[in-house]
Amino acid sequence: xxxxxxxxxxxxxxxxxxxxxxxxxxxxxxxxxxxxxxxxxxxxxxxxxxxxxxxxxxxxxxxxxxxxxxxxxxxxxxxxxxxxxxxxxxxxxxxxxxxxxxxxxxxxxxxxxxxxxxxxxxxxxxxxxxxxxxxxxxxxxxxxxxxxxxxxxxxxxxxxxxxxxxxxxxxxxxxxxxxxxxxxxxxxxxxxxxxxxxxxxxxxxxxxxxxxxxxxxxxxxxxxxxxxxxxxxxxxxxxx
Amino acid sequence: xxxxxxxxxxxxxxxxxxxxxxxxxxxxxxxxxxxxxxxxxxxxxxxxxxxxxxxxxxxxxxxxxxxxxxxxxxxxxxxxxxxxxxxxxxxxxxxxxxxxxxxxxxxxx
Numbered sequence: 001x002x003x004x005x006x007x008x009x010x011x012x013x014x015x016x017x018x019x020x021x022x023x024x025x026x027x028x029x030x031x032x033x034x035x036x037x038x039x040x041x042x043x044x045x046x047x048x049x050x051x052x053x054x055x056x057x058x059x060x061x062x063x064x065x066x067x068x069x070x071x072x073x074x075x076x077x078x079x080x081x082x083x084x085x086x087x088x089x090x091x092x093x094x095x096x097x098x099x100x101x102x103x104x105x106x107x108x109x110x111x112x113x114x115x116x117x118x119x120x121x122x123x124x125x126x127x128x129x130x131x132x133x134x135x136x137x138x139x140x141x142x143x144x145x146x147x148x149x150x151x152x153x154x155x156x157x158x159x160x161x162x163x164x165x166x167x168x169x170x171x172x173x174x175x176x177x178x179x180x181x182x183x184x185x186x187x188x189x190x191x192x193x194x195x196x197x198x199x200x201x202x203x204x205x206x207x208x209x210x211x212x213x214x215x216x217x218x219x220x221x222x223x224x225x226x227x228x229x230x231x232x233x234x235x236x237x238x239x240x
Numbered sequence: 241x242x243x244x245x246x247x248x249x250x251x252x253x254x255x256x257x258x259x260x261x262x263x264x265x266x267x268x269x270x271x272x273x274x275x276x277x278x279x280x281x282x283x284x285x286x287x288x289x290x291x292x293x294x295x296x297x298x299x300x301x302x303x304x305x306x307x308x309x310x311x312x313x314x315x316x317x318x319x320x321x322x323x324x325x326x327x328x329x330x331x332x333x334x335x336x337x338x339x340x341x342x343x344x345x346x347x348x349x
Binding site: 201 | 241242243244245246247250314315316321
């Protein structure tokens with residue numbers, strides 16, 4: 001027996017409080033396991049979100065001992081050295097109930113950053129050959145594994161201070177598409193991320209890249225957007 | 241901050257790098273040579289070079305600081321973008337006015 005964990009979980013909506021539960025500690029236990037134990041064995045009214053449990057879907061991010069993390073791949077042994085866990089909903093997003101946040105603002109900003117692929121060819125044309133080792137494709141690949149978990153968005157100070165800021169995930173998505181040679185939405189995308197609340201609002205605090213569970217570097221992607229938009233503005237391709 | 245403000249702030253920062261270094265070098269030169277205020281003013285009086293140099297410095301600092309203050313206010317105060325911009329414009333002109341007065345005093349008075 002490893003003993004019990006003292007687990008404080010956020011209960012309620014925007015106005016709520018932490019309630020403490022005792023959960024048996026186990027080998028290789030994840031934070032999501034702990035939350036699931038409470039919901040299955042102690043209080044079935046606990047609300048939280050998960051799907052795949054293996055770090056693919058990006059559904060289960062929560063605030064764990066003050067830091068946003070993907071709970072399905074976060075081992076209790078790594079974050080609860082004192083035997084205590086405090087688990088809350090992601091920051092910078094509206095709380096629906098308990099540990100579940102409303103992700104709508106996060107995905108709306110993806111749309112606002114033109115995060116949707118704009119095809120340059122029809123299905124009747126030949127498929128474009130993309131060399132995996134080309135400079136553009138390497139840049140696109142470096143940021144393409146985002147799972148939309150919202151950890152970077154919750155970790156970002158600028159999102160906290162500036163409600164209009166698009167956030168690291170949406171801007172990283174824009175950077176990926178800008179480097180995708182098959183995409184035709186470049187100028188509109190540069191225009192979108194060059195406006196107020198776009199890439200130039202980033203302070204380069206780098207919390208996003210420190211906490212990204214996929215070890216992506218949104219700060220580098222945003223720096224790339226700053227360079228690309230500045231060049232486009234000076235050439236007159238976009239307006240301020 | 242949009243791309244236009246970003247470029248103005250970065251451009252003025254880049255411009256101020258050599259200006260600050262020369263300014264500090266001048267301070268060291270004057271201090272190490274025991275120059276009095278009268279000595280300094282006798283050299284700067286009527287100098288188009290020093291007027292241009294510090295005039296440029298004041299303009300760059302006013303623009304750079306005003307954009308920075310605008311960002312701080314927009315993020316940390318209840319002012320929204322419009323209010324922060326208005327405050328920053330007033331602040332920038334205030335800095336420019338005070339700086340121009342100092343340049344005028346050193347070079348022309």
